Amino acid sequence: HLVASLSEVGGRVRITNEIQNVNLGIDIAVPLGFILTELISNCLKHAFPEERCGEISVSLQTVGDKEFELRVHDDGVGMAADIDTEHPSAMGLDLVRIFVSQLSGTMEILREKGTDVRIRFRER
Numbered sequence: 001h002l003v004a005s006l007s008e009v010g011g012r013v014r015i016t017n018e019i020q021n022v023n024l025g026i027d028i029a030v031p032l033g034f035i036l037t038e039l040i041s042n043c044l045k046h047a048f049p050e051e052r053c054g055e056i057s058v059s060l061q062t063v064g065d066k067e068f069e070l071r072v073h074d075d076g077v078g079m080a081a082d083i084d085t086e087h088p089s090a091m092g093l094d095l096v097r098i099f100v101s102q103l104s105g106t107m108e109i110l111r112e113k114g115t116d117v118r119i120r121f122r123e124r
Helices: 026-047 091-100
Strands: 013-019 052-066 068-075 107-108 115-122
Touching: 026 052, 026 068, 026 091, 026 115, 052 091, 091 107, 091 115
Parallel strands: 013 052
Antiparallel strands: 052 068, 068 115, 107 115
């Protein structure tokens, strides 16, 4: 739905997913939904300028006993070097940090070959 809502990227950006079959409570599922919406929206708006084509991959995997990793990776132009990921001034990343905090999770942002956001959290 996000790709369809941004007509300027329609057909140029492909989204793939690898979602492990996990059962998560509503207290985890709702913040994850907000996080995914914000991260994918950011990719669609910023990663593929000037008619650039690309891919966004989303994965959710079990990485330990009741521990999970959500990963959103794009192969776009990458996050600008002047963006402070620890203290973002952009509202979108700040919202993501708030929701990650709500999950008592951690977030890592890698800027290699596009942007790769990895969020780890535990089931409560």
